[in-house]
Amino acid sequence: MRFLAIARAAALLTALVPVAATAAIFDPTTYQLANGMQVVVVENHRAPIVSHMVWYKVGAADEPTGKSGIAHFLEHLMFKGTPNIAPGEFSKIVARNGGRDNAFTSSDYTAYFQNIAADRLEMVMRMEADRMHNLTLDDAHVRSELKVVQEERSSRTDNNPSALLHERMEAALYLTHPYRRPVIGWPAELAGLTREDALAFYRRWYAPNNAILIVAGDVVPEQVKALADKYYAPLKPETLEPRIRAAEPPQAGARRIELKDARVRQPSWMRQHVAPSYAGATDKTQPYALQILAEILGGGATSRLYKSLVVEQGLAASAGAWYEAEALDWASFGISASPRPGISMDKLEAALLAEIARVAKDGVTAPEVTRAQARLKAGVTFARDSLHTAARVLGEALTTGQSVADVEAWPERIAAVTPEQVSAAARAVLDERASVTGLLLPAQQETRR
Amino acid sequence: MIRRLLVVLALLTAWPAYAVTVERVVSPGGIEAWLVQDHSNPILAVEIAFAGGAAIEAKSGTAHMMSALLDEGAGPYDSQAFQGKLDDLAISLGFDAGKDRLRGHLKTLTEHRDTAFDLLRLAMTQARFNKEPVERIRGQILAGLAREQQSPEAQASKAWYRAAFPDHPYGRPLKGDVASIKAITTAELKAFAKTWMTREGMVIGVAGDITPAELGPLLDRTFAALPARHPPINVPEAAAAGGRTELVTLDNPQSVAMFGSAGIKRDDPDWWPAYVVNYILGGGGFSSRLTEEVREKRGLAYSVYSYLMPFDRGGIIIGGVATENARINTSLDLIKAEWHRMAEQGPTETELANAKTYLTGSFPLSLDSTAAIAGLMVTMQTDKLGLDYLERRSAFIEAVTLADTRRAAKRLLDADALTIVVAGRPTP
Numbered sequence: 105m106r107f108l109a110i111a112r113a114a115a116l117l118t119a120l121v122p123v124a125a126t127a128a129i130f131d132p133t134t135y136q137l138a139n140g141m142q143v144v145v146v147e148n149h150r151a152p153i154v155s156h157m158v159w160y161k162v163g164a165a166d167e168p169t170g171k172s173g174i175a176h177f178l179e180h181l182m183f184k185g186t187p188n189i190a191p192g193e194f195s196k197i198v199a200r201n202g203g204r205d206n207a208f209t210s211s212d213y214t215a216y217f218q219n220i221a222a223d224r225l226e227m228v229m230r231m232e233a234d235r236m237h238n239l240t241l242d243d244a245h246v247r248s249e250l251k252v253v254q255e256e257r258s259s260r261t262d263n264n265p266s267a268l269l270h271e272r273m274e275a276a277l278y279l280t281h282p283y284r285r286p287v288i289g290w291p292a293e294l295a296g297l298t299r300e301d302a303l304a305f306y307r308r309w310y311a312p313n314n315a316i317l318i319v320a321g322d323v324v325p326e327q328v329k330a331l332a333d334k335y336y337a338p339l340k341p342e343t344l345e346p347r348i349r350a351a352e353p354p355q356a357g358a359r360r361i362e363l364k365d366a367r368v369r370q371p372s373w374m375r376q377h378v379a380p381s382y383a384g385a386t387d388k389t390q391p392y393a394l395q396i397l398a399e400i401l402g403g404g405a406t407s408r409l410y411k412s413l414v415v416e417q418g419l420a421a422s423a424g425a426w427y428e429a430e431a432l433d434w435a436s437f438g439i440s441a442s443p444r445p446g447i448s449m450d451k452l453e454a455a456l457l458a459e460i461a462r463v464a465k466d467g468v469t470a471p472e473v474t475r476a477q478a479r480l481k482a483g484v485t486f487a488r489d490s491l492h493t494a495a496r497v498l499g500e501a502l503t504t505g506q507s508v509a510d511v512e513a514w515p516e517r518i519a520a521v522t523p524e525q526v527s528a529a530a531r532a533v534l535d536e537r538a539s540v541t542g543l544l545l546p547a548q549q550e551t552r553r
Numbered sequence: 554m555i556r557r558l559l560v561v562l563a564l565l566t567a568w569p570a571y572a573v574t575v576e577r578v579v580s581p582g583g584i585e586a587w588l589v590q591d592h593s594n595p596i597l598a599v600e601i602a603f604a605g606g607a608a609i610e611a612k613s614g615t616a617h618m619m620s621a622l623l624d625e626g627a628g629p630y631d632s633q634a635f636q637g638k639l640d641d642l643a644i645s646l647g648f649d650a651g652k653d654r655l656r657g658h659l660k661t662l663t664e665h666r667d668t669a670f671d672l673l674r675l676a677m678t679q680a681r682f683n684k685e686p687v688e689r690i691r692g693q694i695l696a697g698l699a700r701e702q703q704s705p706e707a708q709a710s711k712a713w714y715r716a717a718f719p720d721h722p723y724g725r726p727l728k729g730d731v732a733s734i735k736a737i738t739t740a741e742l743k744a745f746a747k748t749w750m751t752r753e754g755m756v757i758g759v760a761g762d763i764t765p766a767e768l769g770p771l772l773d774r775t776f777a778a779l780p781a782r783h784p785p786i787n788v789p790e791a792a793a794a795g796g797r798t799e800l801v802t803l804d805n806p807q808s809v810a811m812f813g814s815a816g817i818k819r820d821d822p823d824w825w826p827a828y829v830v831n832y833i834l835g836g837g838g839f840s841s842r843l844t845e846e847v848r849e850k851r852g853l854a855y856s857v858y859s860y861l862m863p864f865d866r867g868g869i870i871i872g873g874v875a876t877e878n879a880r881i882n883t884s885l886d887l888i889k890a891e892w893h894r895m896a897e898q899g900p901t902e903t904e905l906a907n908a909k910t911y912l913t914g915s916f917p918l919s920l921d922s923t924a925a926i927a928g929l930m931v932t933m934q935t936d937k938l939g940l941d942y943l944e945r946r947s948a949f950i951e952a953v954t955l956a957d958t959r960r961a962a963k964r965l966l967d968a969d970a971l972t973i974v975v976a977g978r979p980t981p
Contacts, residue, residue, distance in 0.1 A: 150593055151917050183839075192849050195839035200907045202914015204838070219918050251852025258807035259855055259875050263705055367804060370699035405636035414689060415633065421696035444692040445699070475641055482643030485662055488594055490922045 129484060129515065130494045133325040134508050137332060139341040140313030144498050144508065145328045146320035148491040154321030155492050156228050157217040158236070159499040161316070162309035164289075165211040165282040165432070166347050171301055173289015176209040177253055178302045182216065183207075184245045186238035191245050194231060201227065211283050212432045213503035219492065222322040226331050233335040236310055239303075246299040254295070257288045265365040266372065266544055273542040276359045277376050281352040283434060311342035316502050320495040349433055352378070355538035366547040370421075371449055373456065374440040377539045379427060381435035383505025391429040392517045393529035394437060399476035400468050400526070401425035401439065401459075409441065412459055419447050419455050430504045437533050449543060464534040467527025480518050573920065573943050575930065578765045580772035586757035587930040587940070588768060591923065595663040597761030598927040599673070602935050603655040604754025608722040608788045608866070610745065612737050614729015616650035618694060619742045623648045623657075625686035627675035632686045635672070644669045646676065652723055653788075653865040654935065655749065660924055663762045666771075674775045677750050682739050694734050701728075705809035706873070708801050709976040713811040713871070717793040717972050723864060751783040752776060758930025761923045791867035795970030800979070808881035808977025812888060813871030814970040819863040819936045825949045826961035827861060827870075832908045833900045833958075834891065834966070835859030835872050840907065842895070846887050847874060853884045870965060881979045889968040896966035899959030913947040 133145045164175045185191035198205040203220030205228075218228040261267045271286050278284040288294070317336060319328045355378055382391045401408050402425025405415075409423040423441040439460065443452045487493050501511045576588045607616045624639070624646050626632040639646055642665040648657045657677070661669035701707040711726050718724030729737075755776070759768060793815040817827055828836075835843040835858050847857045859872030876884040900908070920926050933942050 150591065151920060153917055153921070192839070192845075196907075199837065199840045199911045199915075202910055202918075204915060204918060219921075221914060221917075248850070248852035252848055252855055255807065255853070255876060256855035258805075258877060263805045263807050263809070263875075265703060367703055369702040370696050404640050406633060406640050411633065415685065418689065418692075421693045442696055442700075445695045479640060479643055482662055485594060485596055486643075486660070489596060492921060 129512050130320075130488065130498065131512075132494075132498060132508055135329070137312065137337045139337060139339055141332075141336050141339070142316045142502065143328065143332050143336075144316065144318045144502070145323065145325045146318070146491065146494045146498065147322075147324065148320060148494065149322050150491075152222045152322045153219065153491070154222040154225050154319060154323055155217060155219050155495045156225060156232070157215055157318040157495050157499055158232050159213055159215040159316045159318065159503050160310060161212075161314050161503050162214055162305075162347075163210050163212040164285055164287040165349060166309065167282070167285065167305070170293055171297065171305075172285045173253070173287075173294040174297055174301050174305050175214055176287050176289065177250065177294070177297050178305050179207045179209045179214050179216075180249050180253055181241055181246060181302050182235055182239060184239070184241055184249065186234050186240055188234050188238065189231060191242075194235070197231065198228065203228070209287055211285075211287060213500070215499055215503075217495070225319065225323065225328075226335075229331050229335045233339060236312065236315065236339060239306055239310075241299050241303060243299055246302065250294075250297060253288070254291075257291065257294065260288060261286070262291075265363065265367050268365070269361065269363040269374070269542045269544045272361050272363065273374065273376055273540045276361060276540045277378060277436060278352055278434065279355070280350045281433060282349060283431075308345065311344065312336055312339040313341040314344055316499060318495045318499050320491040352434060355535075358536045359540045360543075361540065362543045362545060364545045364547045368544055368546040370442060371546065372440065372442040372544045373449065373453055374438065374542045374544075375456075375460075375539050376542075377437045377533050377535065379435045379437040379533045381431035381433065381504065382429045382501075382510065383431065384433050384435070389517070389521065389525055390529050390532070391435070393521050393525040394427045394533060395429065395480065395518065396473055396476045396521055396526050397463075397468070397530050397533075398425045398427040398437065399480060400472045401463065403476065403479065408463070409439070409456075409459055413441055413452070413455055417455055418444060419452050420444060423456070430500050430506075432504050449545065460534055463530050467530060468523055470523045473521065473523045473526055477519055477521070481515055484515050573926070575933070575940055575943060576765055577940055578759075578768050578772070580769040582773040582777050584752070584757070584772040584776050586759050586768060586772055587934060588758075588763070588765060589760045589926050589930065590762075590764065591760060591926075592762050594923070595762050596923055597661060597663060597666065597759065597763050598922075598924040599657075599659040599670075600758040600924070600927040600931045601657040601659075602756050602931050603657075603750050604653075605749040605783055605786055606651045606654045607725065607727050608652050609749070609786055610722075612729070612741065613725045613733040614694065614727070615733075615737055615741060615745050616655060616749075617728050618690060618734065618737055619745045620648035620650045620655055621690045621694070622682055622686055622742060623676040623680045623746070624672075625690065626681040626683050627672075628679040628681075630675070631681070631683065635675075638668070638672060642668060644672065646672055648676070650727060652727065656931070658924065666763070670771050670775045674778065677776075678778045680743075680746055682743050684739070687739050687742070691734060691737075694728060695731060698728060698731060698734070705801075705803050705805055705807075705875075705976040708803065709809045709811045709873070709974050712799055712801050712974040712976065713813065713972065716797045716799050716974060717813065717869065718791055719794060721791045722788060723791050723866070747780070749783055751780045753782045755779070756931055756934035758927045758934070760926035760930065788866050791864065793867065793869050793972065795967070795972055797972040799974045801974065801976040802978060803976050805878075805977050807875050807877050808975050808979045809873065809875045810881060810885060810973060810975045811871060811873045812885070812971045812973045813859075813869050814967060814972060816861050816868035816870040816965060817863065818865075818868045821868070823957070823961045823964065824863075826953050826957035827965050829905065829908050829912065829950065829953050830895065830900065830958050830962045830965065831859055831861050831870060832912060833904045834895050837908070837911065840911070842891050843872070843874075843888060846891055847876075847884050851883075851887075853880055853887070857884070857888070878978050879980045881975060881977065882981070885973065885975075889971065892966050892968040892971065895962050896968070897963075899955065899962045902955060905953070905955055905958060909950055909953070912950050916946065
């Protein structure tokens with residue numbers, strides 16, 4: 105994002121948001137324009153505001169080799185003008201009309217949004233449709249914005265040893281699949297990105313038949329249709345080349361990264377397993393079972409890991425688990441903990457591994473599953489509270505291989521999961537050979553004998 | 554008259570008529586809450602503020618540690634039983650401490666409303682402070698303090714408050730320090746809870762799926778058991794010390810800087826002109842002068858910003874920027890130059906007009922969630938904005954003149970008075 109979080113690079117942060125918040129029944133209207141652009145409308149008439157988003161089915165995992173960071177860099181450059189809108193003016197026009205705008209990039213998608221008064225929808229549509237085809241870039245703006253992105257990388261990653269470890273773990277988790285690439289880009293590749301790289305990526309991927317329009321808020325579908333027909337329908341579809349994602353070979357051995365850094369004051373332990381995503385799963389029920397598993401292991405103060413490691417054994421200051429099913433190819437299942445002051449990492453790790461082994465061997469109980477299902481179900485009602493949540497959930501689903509029907513069926517699919525399915529999913533996914541373990545440790549002072 | 558008014562509205566605001574009805578609900582027992590009803594979704598949110606926060610604590614971090622323990626066992630429930638009830642019913646309940654106030658937050662589905670209010674009551678009046686949770690939370694706070702040492706933003710912020718308020722409780726870290734956290738006793742935590750969570754100065758905001766008739770009895774049941782009064786609050790007035798510079802050496806590639814000086818309080822007659830000036834200077838994201846000069850023109854930072862922070866005993870204006878070590882001083886020089894330029898000349902007519910359309914037009918965007926509306930109901934009471942504030946807010950902003958902004962800018966902004974902290978390894 106130009107100001108906010110990069111979705112995939114910030115997986116650790118988003119993991120703290122309840123899994124349930126990522127799905128709900130929004131009752132959307134959906135259809136396709138003749139040029140292939142999908143349109144989704146979610147009505148919410150609480151306030152006269154609207155969230156207008158365009159999602160492109162392209163992200164960092166689609167970048168050419170050696171050009172890591174170009175998807176996100178282009179996202180920044182999309183604010184640098186067209187023949188109709190001067191460089192930097194886009195956001196200022198939105199603000200002058202009482203709106204807020206931004207954009208964000210993940211491995212699988214790139215999205216642009218404006219939150220604004222419902223009667224300004226036409227204006228932001230006109231501007232968003234304009235920059236889908238008419239971006240003009242001059243070298244001075246590109247060079248200056250590259251520095252902004254380099255500063256962004258420093259803020260997010262290089263200034264933060266914990267983020268640095270996470271970046272290296274992702275790179276180790278996937279042997280060849282491009283999810284190993286950080287969305288913000290590797291420093292040396294980022295430094296070499298040019299105007300031509302950005303324009304080539306733009307021409308290849310930014311087209312109505314590779315985009316999804318989502319409008320949530322105080323609108324009716326007919327009104328959105330009329331505006332979409334006027335501004336998006338005339339855009340010419342492009343011939344899209346297929347997305348080429350290297351096939352990940354079977355995982356055969358555990359990896360371990362110990363990042364020792366003099367800046368570290370609070371150590372932490374983390375393990376990530378390659379896991380099936382909604383789109384990539386062979387057994388389509390497994391991603392739902394894994395959401396319940398993550399809730400049982402790491403969902404709050406009564407979860408297994410917190411109760412055992414933090415409360416009962418008193419070894420950890422924090423402990424949790426997360427799983428994000430929204431990905432075009434692979435997802436990951438994560439477990440993390442941080443020691444209480446005075447507790448050694450070895451002791452903490454042994455206790456964590458015992459809990460992981462226990463759930464892989466003995467599975468989960470029926471009451472645990474029932475409790476987790478009830479909590480996840482309640483999240484649906486909370487997710488409906490905000491119109492931005494609806495737009496975000498639907499956009500993420502539709503750019504990671506799911507359908508509107510899949511999103512709407514989430515509560516019943518969660519409710520249908522059995523304890524046996526959760527236990528089987530735990531056995532299948534909590535396999536050390538398909539994992540990376542990362543330790544964040546303080547750098548030890550060298551001592552002479 | 555009416556026609557003229559309509560024309561003016563259409564010209565100046567981006568918004569059609571938009572009504573949020575704020576109701577003042579007084580329970581049979583005399584407890585007051587401000588309510589915005591919304592029955593479109595079966596949830597509700599409650600926000601509470603108590604007078605007295607970290608500024609009145611004897612040991613730094615007491616208020617924060619106490620608020621982290623209120624939901625860790627209360628009444629008949631130990632910590633796991635209490636948290637289990639919250640988890641199973643998807644009730645979210647929590648407390649936190651600010652410098653001037655403690656705040657509580659409750660969010661629940663309508664079907665679990667009674668239990669939710671009951672758990673809130675137990676947390677406020679019968680928190681147990683058992684040994685296990687006390688030591689666990691102490692360990693978590695200590696781990697959090699260690700993690701803050703890895704964060705240049707946290708380091709810069711703590712150092713800034715220390716430098717600006719060397720002899721005032723506002724200068725102390727909210728979460729305490731290692732020595733104070735280790736020294737806080739259970740008796741002190743209990744005493745803080747009992748002394749400062751009282752009905753005197755308490756304000757309550759509610760939003761969502763509940764009627765005044767339903768809310769009234771719940772208010773009595775939930776809040777009547779709190780003590781009526783708290784001791785006098787003896788926090789002195791605070792004027793942020795200006796013109797200091799400090800370096801926190803951190804081995805990072807990028808330096809994080811915080812800069813700020815004395816500001817104004819929320820009830821200052823110049824509040825709205827100052828608010829507009831800050832928006833134009835550094836509050837307005839991509840539209841602000843600081844972003845234009847530092848980010849857009851020169852690529853010196855990803856983020857640069859400023860904001861007004863009105864504490865009860867004195868306000869501040871504060872901002873931040875992060876730039877690679879070799880260029881951080883360039884960023885700071887530009888920021889000082891913009892500070893100076895705004896103080897000398899104020900905004901332009903166009904900037905003022907643009908600020909007005911944004912600040913009036915964007916306000917409803919911030920009312921996107923039930924919890925946000927409950928929070929606003931509390932702020933309207935603590936800041937004494939009045940029950941009709943939402944109807945009057947746009948008019949306050951529209952009334953700001955160019956002369957007002959120039960006066961406020963001159964009064965508020967003094968580049969030489971900035972206290973600046975840099976966390977990193979800046980090269981001169």
